[in-house]
Amino acid sequence: MVETWLDELKQKLNHMDDAEIVELRMGTSASVHLLYIKTLIDPERLNETIIQPLHRSACSSLSSCITNAKVSEVLSIEDAEQKIMQGFILLNDSVNDQWLGVQLESPLGRAVEPSQTETVIYGAKDSFSEQIDKNITMLRRRLPITTLKTESFTIGSLSKTKVVLLYIDGLTNPEFVSLARKKIESVDFDQFLDSSQLAAFIEDHNHTVFPQFLQTDRPDACAYALGEGKLTLLVSNSPFALIAPITFFHLLQSPEDYFLRWPVASFLRLIRYGSFIVSLTMIPFYVALTTFHYQMVPLPLLYVLLESRGKLPFTPFAEGFFMIVTLEIIKEASLRMPTKTSQTLGVIGGIVIGQAAVEAGFASKVLIVLMGISAIAFFLVPNYQVTKSMVLMQILLLVLASFLGLPGIVIGLIGILAHLHALTSLGQPYLAPIAPFYGRDWNDLFIRGPLIWMKTRPKYLKPLRKWRQEMKK
Numbered sequence: 001m002v003e004t005w006l007d008e009l010k011q012k013l014n015h016m017d018d019a020e021i022v023e024l025r026m027g028t029s030a031s032v033h034l035l036y037i038k039t040l041i042d043p044e045r046l047n048e049t050i051i052q053p054l055h056r057s058a059c060s061s062l063s064s065c066i067t068n069a070k071v072s073e074v075l076s077i078e079d080a081e082q083k084i085m086q087g088f089i090l091l092n093d094s095v096n097d098q099w100l101g102v103q104l105e106s107p108l109g110r111a112v113e114p115s116q117t118e119t120v121i122y123g124a125k126d127s128f129s130e131q132i133d134k135n136i137t138m139l140r141r142r143l144p145i146t147t148l149k150t151e152s153f154t155i156g157s158l159s160k161t162k163v164v165l166l167y168i169d170g171l172t173n174p175e176f177v178s179l180a181r182k183k184i185e186s187v188d189f190d191q192f193l194d195s196s197q198l199a200a201f202i203e204d205h206n207h208t209v210f211p212q213f214l215q216t217d218r219p220d221a222c223a224y225a226l227g228e229g230k231l232t233l234l235v236s237n238s239p240f241a242l243i244a245p246i247t248f249f250h251l252l253q254s255p256e257d258y259f260l261r262w263p264v265a266s267f268l269r270l271i272r273y274g275s276f277i278v279s280l281t282m283i284p285f286y287v288a289l290t291t292f293h294y295q296m297v298p299l300p301l302l303y304v305l306l307e308s309r310g311k312l313p314f315t316p317f318a319e320g321f322f323m324i325v326t327l328e329i330i331k332e333a334s335l336r337m338p339t340k341t342s343q344t345l346g347v348i349g350g351i352v353i354g355q356a357a358v359e360a361g362f363a364s365k366v367l368i369v370l371m372g373i374s375a376i377a378f379f380l381v382p383n384y385q386v387t388k389s390m391v392l393m394q395i396l397l398l399v400l401a402s403f404l405g406l407p408g409i410v411i412g413l414i415g416i417l418a419h420l421h422a423l424t425s426l427g428q429p430y431l432a433p434i435a436p437f438y439g440r441d442w443n444d445l446f447i448r449g450p451l452i453w454m455k456t457r458p459k460y461l462k463p464l465r466k467w468r469q470e471m472k473k
Helices: 002-012 043-056 077-084 132-142 176-185 195-202 217-227 248-252 262-291 301-308 316-336 337-361 364-381 386-405 406-422 437-445
Strands: 018-024 031-037 071-073 088-093 098-103 148-155 162-169 214-216 233-235 241-244
Touching: 002 077, 002 262, 002 316, 018 043, 031 043, 031 077, 031 148, 031 195, 077 088, 077 098, 132 148, 132 162, 132 233, 148 176, 162 176, 162 217, 176 233, 195 214, 195 233, 195 337, 195 437, 217 233, 217 241, 241 386, 248 262, 248 386, 262 316, 262 364, 262 386, 262 406, 316 364, 316 386, 316 437, 337 364, 364 386
Parallel strands: none
Antiparallel strands: 018 031, 031 088, 071 098, 088 098, 148 162, 162 233, 214 241, 233 241
């Protein structure tokens, strides 16, 4: 088997310049072949762990020489191929006619850094990185319990992406774990480069703008979710974890809600909900009023509107649509450009929107003010995916407002609510605890109640352990 596999592996590694096949003499006895990809392994550890011990000692067996690393047996030629591409050193043990693998993966990766997408004033500053083992370590340090279980999967015929499912045994509902396990095992695709791609395959509903898995790079948010009875998915080479099941209201909550005094956290959460509604409806409301409902505008404000729109060649709908698209173009450009350049772009964009558009007759001054308020309200929503979805909903309401006026906005909002009601996250209702109604969970919905009152876990998660308090004997 040793010689046969060696020839097959040599053929597989043909035309790979970074593949190394080294022959070493083990003391005075037989020679050993080492096969590895030098760009995937740590060369210093290779020298200390394998090469020097093999040169120095005359061991009875190959595995007894290697004491500073875990040695595993290679079971098949496919297993050997997979291991060598994961940073293993393959060694042929001619004495026992077997192949051994020693994992000496290169520790290449960035340091632990603060989150760039979910910044907080108070709370932990660390965030996940692309190294999945390091991410698991962060969670285990926050939840040092043996009931925190991890299950590994490999998806993607090309990328061989590692996925780890985490949950607390005896707390998380087994139905969630079973369903998540089944969905991951059914994934059939060749390449996964980020956790969002995995979410697209295991979500309950693919044709919606609302995410059914919460993406976060904060370990404390994942640890809190696990403690509530949810499960977490980590994906190799992705700094974003997936949390499920979630509701729509989780997308408007910030990790900092649980670090502030409850009246302050509740006030900020209410402002966030209000900003969500304002950002969606403000521009459509302006179009509806200026197109169909002039009589509802107070007379002094009506004079301002007439003066502002008197010389404009566009309809209110065209004016609003033009400004929404222009704002999105500037926001996208500022995200894709280098940091220093994006600041200049922001200034230029502000001048274009705030002054040049008015002087050129493309938009009214009133709309510019409303666009500014709406744009700032967008930034209060903590979830980036939701802010992008909100733009589409805003345009939908804008179209309805241009045809039907205020009834169109009402019809659009009812349609969005009906759509949300039809969604599920890992089989659980997306609008819980409102529909279905779970009154006990309302102390962490629109307001964040005092932590000393939150003694039970959310009922819609159906946790195996209801109480968050340890039972005293």
